[in-house]
Amino acid sequence: MNRKSTIKAAVLGATGFAGEKLVEILCRHPAIELTGAYGIEEPKPLKDYYPRFNKVVGLSLEPIVVSEVSAKADVIFLALPHTVSFNYVPQFLAAGKIVIDLSADYRLKDVAVYEKYYGVTHKDKKNIAGAVYGLPELYRDKIKKAKLLANPGCYPTVSALSVAPLIKEQLAGDIIIDAKSGITGAGRKASVDLNYTSINGNLYAYKLFKHQHLPEIIQTISEIAGTEMEVVFTPHVVPLEQGILATVYADLKKKLTKEEIMTIYDKFYKNEPFVRVLPGLPKLKDVFNTNFCDIGFEVEGKKIIIVAVIDNLVKGAAGQAVQNMNIMLGIPETAGLL
Amino acid sequence: MNRKSTIKAAVLGATGFAGEKLVEILCRHPAIELTGAYGIEEPKPLKDYYPRFNKVVGLSLEPIVVSEVSAKADVIFLALPHTVSFNYVPQFLAAGKIVIDLSADYRLKDVAVYEKYYGVTHKDKKNIAGAVYGLPELYRDKIKKAKLLANPGCYPTVSALSVAPLIKEQLAGDIIIDAKSGITGAGRKASVDLNYTSINGNLYAYKLFKHQHLPEIIQTISEIAGTEMEVVFTPHVVPLEQGILATVYADLKKKLTKEEIMTIYDKFYKNEPFVRVLPGLPKLKDVFNTNFCDIGFEVEGKKIIIVAVIDNLVKGAAGQAVQNMNIMLGIPETAGLL
């Protein structure tokens, strides 16, 4: 990638799944130069962490030193664990950087809810209000002006996109989201529960009624609806690596045909480069390693079932972060993502 | 297995997944001698179809000739495709045989519904009424006296068992069943849609609002409840071979704690050898190749989410068929199944 690049980007947390995917996407991005990859692990070439980057990515993992990161980059991606980002964000903002945080630290407007679900005291409360929630299909105008972007979680992204057109028009309620996720959603760590023998041929639900993404889903859906919404959300682990399929059950407030609802969805998403509304039902594999969200649905009486799929590491994390960066920088929204 | 066996059994449709599993279970069964395996495919040793049966099962597949099957067996298992069994059942009943049909042909009491969902004219309407629906946990007494047993479908089995204790007491309604199944549920046939590359890493919903198991689920749940129930049922394909996980959403008619509901489930299933009510949530792999149905749930307010798992080829087909046979023959219900 020898193109002349003028915008410099850095990735903090380059050894996690989202960080790795960010490095991959940014290195191919036509308008970006990735100047640094940072993390708390042993400093060594990224190719020693990811042999697939050998002869592709020349960077080495470096320790996180805010001043050094700031000196080398205009855009800072934080792909750090939850409850870590808020230690760095104020300093990067103070240095005038564009900050895109992939953690949950700035997503929830109600800090009490954040502190309850993540079990820590938030150390940068004052910047929460100014953070823009980075769901481009809903908040593109705000994103354009953002300095601190809170990149949405994977479950909230697919959940919000699946129902936004209906919710916006107050056409549906009683929402139940049955979500199935590949195991990269659990992050990269040593645990017998993540072993091949624990996941292959297996399938299970977890954290019923209490997943930490639930308040984020409720916040977003409620904001779209303009009113407080209740949501039931059940995450599952399925035996695959990347991707989420959400099956969403809702009650229509009035009888609508499939065609009428299709018109509503088509209109809502008609200019969206990364949402594909389908006449049939989506399959997860069709969005593998892409930034797309595919959506299909069926209606019977006043019941609707919507099925939506994303790649949790792309549209659910790194891809959406780059899409947000593109919007913030005023470059083509699909740059580096098709 | 050289034990003296007095009851002779035959399997029709031995080349499908359920037939194969029946052969496997019956050959190990301490009270049964499997005397014949039948099908429309080329007559040759079963081990040529299933090399794993080499030195284990000595039988050859034979053409289906009713008089020959009847001459050799007391119990006839029909693991034939839907809409085929009704051609054979009357003759086996006339010959005084115990008939266990794994197809859908005798499950639905309303023949019009059967004919609508399976797209054929039923050719043995007169035996439908006398057929006993073989869900032992609900109909054990009837099964003991049955001559024609309609073995339940895989989705209906897990669906009914997941909610029976609540429904029986009219404690819940507004049931939504989000079911995820391994690909053996689709049967064994050549199709690009069943290819490894089509299933691995993939995940999708299908037949929304119109799966042929829906009327069977509604019939069973309504019968348990003693009143007509509405059910939303969504099947999915997940990338694994055997097993179904059903996530069931329901509204409680009154507030009940988890402990109260646990008491109801424990009481309902306390003597059941093949249902395990768990304090936590079940994982699919724990029932792989077993006849168990594992059930767990969580409650919040008046919402309940129940998660239940079975192996679709065992408790959802061949294992349950053998469990039913054991009951019909008056031998220990778990014989050959633990």
Next chain:
Amino acid sequence: MNRKSTIKAAVLGATGFAGEKLVEILCRHPAIELTGAYGIEEPKPLKDYYPRFNKVVGLSLEPIVVSEVSAKADVIFLALPHTVSFNYVPQFLAAGKIVIDLSADYRLKDVAVYEKYYGVTHKDKKNIAGAVYGLPELYRDKIKKAKLLANPGCYPTVSALSVAPLIKEQLAGDIIIDAKSGITGAGRKASVDLNYTSINGNLYAYKLFKHQHLPEIIQTISEIAGTEMEVVFTPHVVPLEQGILATVYADLKKKLTKEEIMTIYDKFYKNEPFVRVLPGLPKLKDVFNTNFCDIGFEVEGKKIIIVAVIDNLVKGAAGQAVQNMNIMLGIPETAGLL
């Protein structure tokens, strides 16, 4: 399984893959009563380790106390990590028990080789000479009289069985064994290298020229041949759970047709209940969860390629251990294994 059992067995190391499989097989065994399961992990019901044993296996894991184990069992299976068994074996032998050790501790006759490959000082050198190497197809007569049985490794089992008929007659040399194993071969532990994301879609060779099973393979093949043999052995990890496929390359000492070699194999294995010599090539899945070794081959000129498959946890560990026990106890060799 309520049959009257007269022989009592115990499993030490019940929380590993081989120990788990032993518990499964022994609980179904018609002539055995499993009286104890032991390990160094937290004492609690086995079903808390393996929910699939719920309502099937009533035992709890207990701490390893030799006197207590001895008081309750006649046959002791040690499914402990390598370099641990030799601490217990002398005491069980002194107590007059039949001891079946699944570790490598008593397999290698040359203790210096053992100590080199396993990196420890052997603490029970005096019992090594008396231990019988438990490959029934080769050493059945010795096994009948054994008190201490060294159960072979998974790679050595499939390797030895694949070439024994040729080697015995000094018909082949220059042996190269290219073996591919499922990931249970690596044991159950927390490690990013064992994660689903590390194994799924992956494939690699490891420990070239230096796998700890190499000296065991050489010892066995040399003993069969009656002369020191050289062997090249390359293990690989393939993305599946259970099973090993070995592709063995050898040079024939004289020209032999496929038919002539088939005659040699058929004769060698004609009375073997668990070896299946095939006219074509074996597939791994046909031995999944069985105690069989399937073998096929092709010849061209003086080159032969033999392909053999086993389930590493069954014929490569727990199943073979039970086969050996059956022989030692004088009960039918296939008991509990078909």
Next chain:
Amino acid sequence: MNRKSTIKAAVLGATGFAGEKLVEILCRHPAIELTGAYGIEEPKPLKDYYPRFNKVVGLSLEPIVVSEVSAKADVIFLALPHTVSFNYVPQFLAAGKIVIDLSADYRLKDVAVYEKYYGVTHKDKKNIAGAVYGLPELYRDKIKKAKLLANPGCYPTVSALSVAPLIKEQLAGDIIIDAKSGITGAGRKASVDLNYTSINGNLYAYKLFKHQHLPEIIQTISEIAGTEMEVVFTPHVVPLEQGILATVYADLKKKLTKEEIMTIYDKFYKNEPFVRVLPGLPKLKDVFNTNFCDIGFEVEGKKIIIVAVIDNLVKGAAGQAVQNMNIMLGIPETAGLL
């Protein structure tokens, strides 16, 4: 991808795995405009075959009409089944097109061998001699001047690259190639043998001594060596989608240390953008969806084991075809491939 492109390319056989991958790569290629996708299947938008191309690739599959293809493209990729390309190649050459054939039709210089292994009469014998075998690491200079490029098979690519540095110097002989391939190597078609249930958890060798890639491997290795070489080649199917790992056994003609051999490999491949010689052993997943060939090895005495990996659809098919195109067109060799 709105860049101004001046070179127009077409893909024939766009519905197979290699054709699909070609479409994907060419659509992202900075110097190419993909102007047509052709095949014998039903003409309809490519996105109807591959929903993942929805909003990415606007082309429709069109019937193969040579004049129309020629009118729209400068470079013609033929990703057709073996024994089909030779019907089209002469016409495209006559029209002055650059032709890159991914089938075997022009790879084997000895047409008698081709006709024996592929079972047909070759209908364009006269163009065989002029076709250039497209292994860039060995034939880059010839490729620069080629008009008809025979793109190598997947097994021959990884086989030749694994041993070329040694063979070139006549340092090794007695080559045995034990290759393991994902199932996309078998192509896309409906067959129970390709079903998920047939591949998942399975592993097998096939076509011992007689795979159609064997003569291609022998031809290439012999040409590198400058003398006729014998090779034993065993392909296997492993349960994954994309990728080949080849484990190559050879006898060194003289004793060489690992360091000496590393020097030979490093020198041979030092300027190669798509070959990575590793100090350790390669893992298949590190080349997934890349055009790299990763190579590692170990030496003991005069035995060497080389392990090499490629993605069969990229370096083993579509990626290498694009690499060859880049060379033929004089554009950067890595364009569109990193």
